[in-house]
Amino acid sequence: MCPSALLSVERLSKRFGAFAALDGLSLELAPGEILGLVGPNGSGKTTAINVISGVYTADSGTIRLEGRPVGNLPIHRRTRLGINRTFQVPKPFKALTVAENLEVAAVHSNAGREDIARHLDLLDLSPLADRQALTLNSAQQKRLDLARAMITRPRLLLVDELGAGLNPAELTRMAQMLQEIARSGVALLVVEHLLGFLRVLTSRVVVMDAGREIFEGSLEAAAKDSRVIDVFFGH
Amino acid sequence: MPRGVWFSVGVVLLFVVLPFVYGNHDLLFSMMMYLVLAQGINVLFGFTGYLPFGYVGFFGAGAYGMSLAILLLHFPPFAALIAGAAAAVLVALVLAPLLRLSGAYFAIASLAASEVLYYVISNPHLTSITQGPYGINLAAVYDSSASYAVMVAVLALALGMVVYLRNSRTGLALQAIREEPVSAGFAGVNVVRERTRAWLMSAALAGLAGGAYAWHVSVFYPKPVFDLNISVFAIVFTLFGGVATLSGPVVGTLLLYGLYNWIGISQPQYFQLVFGVVIVALVLFLPNGLVSLLRRVGANVP
Numbered sequence: 178m179c180p181s182a183l184l185s186v187e188r189l190s191k192r193f194g195a196f197a198a199l200d201g202l203s204l205e206l207a208p209g210e211i212l213g214l215v216g217p218n219g220s221g222k223t224t225a226i227n228v229i230s231g232v233y234t235a236d237s238g239t240i241r242l243e244g245r246p247v248g249n250l251p252i253h254r255r256t257r258l259g260i261n262r263t264f265q266v267p268k269p270f271k272a273l274t275v276a277e278n279l280e281v282a283a284v285h286s287n288a289g290r291e292d293i294a295r296h297l298d299l300l301d302l303s304p305l306a307d308r309q310a311l312t313l314n315s316a317q318q319k320r321l322d323l324a325r326a327m328i329t330r331p332r333l334l335l336v337d338e339l340g341a342g343l344n345p346a347e348l349t350r351m352a353q354m355l356q357e358i359a360r361s362g363v364a365l366l367v368v369e370h371l372l373g374f375l376r377v378l379t380s381r382v383v384v385m386d387a388g389r390e391i392f393e394g395s396l397e398a399a400a401k402d403s404r405v406i407d408v409f410f411g412h
Numbered sequence: 413m414p415r416g417v418w419f420s421v422g423v424v425l426l427f428v429v430l431p432f433v434y435g436n437h438d439l440l441f442s443m444m445m446y447l448v449l450a451q452g453i454n455v456l457f458g459f460t461g462y463l464p465f466g467y468v469g470f471f472g473a474g475a476y477g478m479s480l481a482i483l484l485l486h487f488p489p490f491a492a493l494i495a496g497a498a499a500a501v502l503v504a505l506v507l508a509p510l511l512r513l514s515g516a517y518f519a520i521a522s523l524a525a526s527e528v529l530y531y532v533i534s535n536p537h538l539t540s541i542t543q544g545p546y547g548i549n550l551a552a553v554y555d556s557s558a559s560y561a562v563m564v565a566v567l568a569l570a571l572g573m574v575v576y577l578r579n580s581r582t583g584l585a586l587q588a589i590r591e592e593p594v595s596a597g598f599a600g601v602n603v604v605r606e607r608t609r610a611w612l613m614s615a616a617l618a619g620l621a622g623g624a625y626a627w628h629v630s631v632f633y634p635k636p637v638f639d640l641n642i643s644v645f646a647i648v649f650t651l652f653g654g655v656a657t658l659s660g661p662v663v664g665t666l667l668l669y670g671l672y673n674w675i676g677i678s679q680p681q682y683f684q685l686v687f688g689v690v691i692v693a694l695v696l697f698l699p700n701g702l703v704s705l706l707r708r709v710g711a712n713v714p
């Protein structure tokens with residue numbers, strides 16, 4: 178295990194029935210680092226986020242945050258230790274207003290009122306503060322997911338397909354936001370299909386297939402790797 | 413002043429004053445009883461999304477807890493009332509694992525649990541403890557006005573609980589859990605603990621109502637205090653008025669229970685018809701209850 182790692186995941190496995198969604202995945206992530214996680218549909222990217230964040234418990238393997246095992250903690254405990262995430266399909270509190278959505282996270286992580294206003298601002302949500310979350314479009318709901326995660330002051334942020342469905346201007350803005358977050362020292366695991374979007378953020382990627390890592394290195398090298406080419410275009 | 417305080421004070425004062433000008437105190441008493449039960453359903457369903465068809469089980473546990481504390485332990489009525497609430501909370505603790513179930517499974521399991529409780533209590537083999545099928549007789553401590561006053565206090569507590577939930581971080585956390593439990597966890601909410609707390613609070617309200625009811629009627633059989641209709645009424649009144657609000661369950665109970673007493677008792681067949689139509693219309697046109705109509709026209713209802 179690398180001593181400077183914030184997150185270290187070793188040989189993580191997760192089965193659904195007989196199907197292995199994760200099959201021995203290992204990852205390391207340092208503070209302020211952005212790691213891209215790519216792979217074809219169904220390769221286990223979302224499952225990796227679900228297991229690291231506590232939505233599912235792994236069948237085997239370890240998850241450590243600064244060396245401390247967190248793999249058996251419930252979601253809110255991991256959140257308090259600094260792990261947070263967004264969802265591929267956003268999950269806001271639909272009947273609550275945008276501001277109330279953030280308030281829930283603020284009061285349970287000892288953030289103040291001014292933090293709510295600041296995060297609304299940071300993610301361009303201030304004009305929507307009093308709208309019910311269910312009236313937001315998908316891009317806005319994604320930013321709300323991100324704001325809710327950020328207000329808990331995460332040290333590790335797992336983002337799942339934040340780019341999908343955004344227009345080019347929104348993509349540029351989202352990339353800026355993620356870069357700012359990383360600059361403040363937060364480690365980011367970015368699951369992404371849009372490689373152009375990912376290239377702006379980072380050069381280091383892990384490529385998954387069938388629940389396993391098949392490549393780790395730069396995006397450029399990945400594009401030339403025969404196994405990567407094979408899983409993306411082979412079948 | 414938190415929102416809803418004046419509304420609550422108004423409702424409580426209404427039931428303090430009405431007995432002086434309106435003779436049917438038993439109706440006033442059952443009206444209060446349903447107001448409490450409706451708010452109890454509101455605490456659970458409105459704030460966490462769990463719909464307990466077996467809610468009457470807590471009411472029955474409260475009625476029996478109160479009665480047995482008097483008959484077996486010779487508690488004075490007020491202490492016995494607390495014992496009734498404690499009995500309901502105890503049942504809720506035992507049933508807390510049901511909260512792992514979702515949707516219809518939870519509704520049905522809670523219903524089954526209340527039936528089990530009924531069969532245990534009315535079991536002839538337990539007659540020496542629970543009086544079994546022969547029912548309870550508290551004639552020795554019967555006090556119509558003291559038990560009425562107690563129900564007023566329980567009503568005040570129920571309304572206060574909802575005012576608290578509508579204005580507190582606990583209430584906000586519960587609504588977040590109802591909307592999206594996984595996201596609530598990522599907002600730092602201890603989902604299991606908050607849910608359990610709402611479940612216990614809701615059970616305590618039903619237990620207090622059951623205890624006050626037992627004292628008020630003094631003589632009762634097990635069947636009526638475990639009657640599924642009590643759950644159904646409280647649920648329909650709450651949904652009709654509007655959940656997760658303070659005023660919704662109050663408005664729903666006053667209107668529908670008023671209607672029930674106006675035509676339901678003399679002409680039950682028409683009542684069933686009207687009740688059925690009301691429920692269907694509600695589900696179709698006003699899924700968020702009557703007070704959502706007032707909200708839609710811009711009124712600021714508590």
Ligand SMILES: Nc1ncnc2c1ncn2[C@@H]1O[C@H](COP(=O)(O)OP(=O)(O)OP(=O)(O)O)[C@@H](O)[C@H]1O
Nearest residue numbers: 193197198216217218219220221222223224225265
């Ligand atoms: N809760 C679940 N129950 C059963 N199977 C599941 C569950 N969650 C995921 N799977 C399966 O595990 C595999 C991996 O799913 P996962 O969502 O992790 O893929 P992904 O890499 O995120 O795909 P995508 O790019 O389409 O989002 C899929 O075959 C999926 O059907």
Ligand SMILES: [Mg+2]
Nearest residue numbers: 222223224265
């Ligand atoms: Mg996915």
